[in-house]
Amino acid sequence: MTSYVVGIDNGSQSSKVTVYDGNGRTCAVGRAPLPANDTPRPGVVEYPDDVLWESIADACRLAMADFDGDPHEIVGIGLCTIRFCRAVLRADGSLAQPVQSWMDERVGRPYRAETIDAAYVTTSSGYITHRMTGNFTDTVANYQGMWPIDAAAWAWSSHEQDFQRTGMSRDMLFDLAMPGEVLGTLTSGAAAVTSLPQGVPVVATANDKAVEALGAGLRDPGTLLLSLGTYIAGMSVGDAGRTGTTSFWTNFGSEPGKHLYESGGIRRGMWTVSWFRDLLGEGTAREAEARGDTVEEMLGREALGVPAGSDGLLTVPDWLAPPEAPARRGSILGFDGRQGRAHLFRSILEGIAMTMKERTDEMADELGTTFERVVVTGGGASSDLMTQIVADVFGLECVRLDGGSSAGRGAAICAAVATGLVPTFHEGVDRFAVVKDRTAPISGNTRIYQELAEVYRDVRSTTDQIYRRSRAILG
Template sequence: MLSDTAVVGIDIGTSSSKGVLVSPDGAVLATAVRRHAVDRPAPGQVEIDGERCWAEAADILRELTRAGDHRIVAVGVSGMGPCVLVTDEHGRPLRPAILYGVDTRAGAQIARLTAELGGAERIRQRCGSALSTQSAGPKLAWLSEHEPAVFARARRFFQPSSWLGWRLTGAYYVDHHSASQCTPLYDAGARSWYRPWADLIAPDLELPPLCWPGEVVGTVTPAAAAQTGLPAGIPVIAGTVDAWSEAVSVGAHRVGDLMLMYGTTMFLINTVTAPLTAPTLWGTVGALPGTRNLAGGMATSGAITGWLAELFGTDDYPALLELAEASGPGAGGLLMLPYFAGERTPVADPDARGVIAGLTLSHTRGDLYRAALEATAYGVRHNVAAIEAAGGPVDRVVAVGGGTQGGLWTQIVSDVTGLEQAIPARTVGASLGAAFFAASAVEPVDIDEWNPIVATRKPRPELRDRYDRLYQHYLRLYPATTPVTHALAAYQQEAYQQEAYRHEVDRHGADRHGADRREAAAR
């Protein structure tokens, strides 16, 4: 690319939308962020409005196109996933998108489909993963059962990345990696849709054509150019799920690499030589052609630190990190289970709940914040153990995401796991991976030159014994508290249903009262 050119990468995440303008040598010329909150209409339900995502993306793109005198030559996209955004035949959303594994509404559908399709092992052998809250298929089945009028009108479904691609180009598609998380609709061995199971769950949906994340899917339309400020006619690259885009952004796609994504949730992606599966992990097609992954994800990580900051009435995260560092290893004897939104891997329990054990009146904000950071580190160790037990080689760990800032969180994870972590020059995340794909579509680009490793976080051996003991307590705490937390999860759901029923009764009462008044006035 010429020196006056640039590419754009944009990502729709759980807590924000982000965009980057990047030069041919990988320098980030400008960034733009729009923070948002997801909707939680009921316990276990997490959604986001598709039109709001597009409006944020268009706003970000307008800001980036005005950032300096650069000729933009390509754009890449990514987004959280797997999600379920259903639309009519014209691509108009029929309801908000249902999010990935943090949305746990489809438990009954997971159980029913697992039985109908011959059991978890049969599904895992064909699709790479058993059905779980991460799977898109059961959420489509939930829509069919709970919102039949909506589902009857549904003709297409999108991921956040393909939704952006559709709005920019008018091309209906999904990338192979995202499709491999739409279990059980996709055959991971054949790398194609599996029609018998897709037709069973969603017979009226038009399954999108498949492509690889780095492929060009179309060009920016004149209408999209008017909305975004992008030049009409430039190529748009397919993109993929944000975590896989982040792995690409730091070069963590070689066999034996493990990417740790520090974000609202914690994600782990291990690149493997051949397809691997495990009962509570996700075997997927990789972001690059010919690659395979074994992956895991925690339902919360940064979400807990954000929750604590809100409770503490501050958004001064550097100050909270100072307090956590002062608390010291072990957080003053506090131990936390980070299952504040259920848990994905390796627990696979949507009814798990957060636990804070060991609290006394002497504990401080710093202790609680430190306990949250250590809890996610124990969760990482638990996932790494599951990956290694399944045969995944963990030879190199690369850290990425906003949680790498400041250094304390990554240091705690290294201390707890005993693993070194490579820290790249830029931890912008998925939007940088999307920009890399865009640049690669114009001319060959080396990610190691774009985003070199600049630091290494090493475990401190003097803390190993202490954290080994605490980790064993962590492993025991979940089964010891499960009967109580499951009962509380059921209580929460019952309380929500009762409250929803009262609101419905009140609403109908108000409607009847209004009708009576209108009838009296008419008389």
């Protein structure tokens, strides 16, 4: 009998569901988009209605429609959802108010009741776990930030002041499970709306970045993961929970006792590519379609003919100002009449890679390690040009994995461990995280980027002064 596991990856822009066989081979895929967030007032960013659950259910149905195996041979479901969200539930587990996005200012502040029927406060994974199993249980590894969590013990705090500090009493919080443990089994109601078989174990994973790291095969401190998504982050792994660091922060890993080290990132990272694509308008979209390409594919091919450094065009992707520099803005510098759309496209990708090289170098220095290779995941990893630019900027081999969502693959590994399909997380990574290709750096390009790095480091100190002055005038 062939056994299968399902990996659920609920991301910021869509939900992806993948069915894998016991050898880690992708057998079926379903994807459902998420609508735009609601922003009813400044600082509030919410998921409208019940779209998190609905998108997951839609993606499950699409995956099962694509699956030609026996659904009764599905032995486990790994659940991974968007991190840093806050869900407030009634006593029956239904939403008392819209789920708060990770971009919502309230998730960084102590909880304050906004409805009279609020009974539970949990994460997006806790809410979806309840929708799938009926249990009030969640993975411990999705609790970072404003929660009364003891990160060293992987448990709720034993100190009353932590509950007072976060505004949450213990009876409002779910029970906790470790990654790779069973949260419950799929109810008949959830089975009916997802087309997944009733009674299948639903398995705890971690926060989405840690699950992505597991699915990307990140196991040793010499490997750096670049997650090229809406939020771009650089990640490494280790056994110790680090505190008091300045260039990275420590999060729970997807394997009990393991930790994820995460550098400073880029908010609205690969969103910049979508923004530029849409800015070019319908004429460019029709041109690409006539060539049998997407706009990104067409621009990527054109940009292959642009030299490293984009003929002097320099992009600094600060599209969202950080709290410590509220006047900061993104910059595209160096126009002189030589550049066209291909230069702009390449410069955006170079700006992303240069920014992440700077930030992950700082993390490596503080960790006392040297990265020997880079693994790229996320939507940006589908671009051959982006992969080559990363290899050139970092001066390292750049690795891509076979299959789709790394977070879905990581979720499936957790499900495989929990159900005995694989004996260990190590074996799960060996079986599921298969290298698709490796890109070597072009030495001449690397030399150019190494020299540009010194220029790039000085840009913000100059532009910050300009943006502070312009903000005083324009707001």
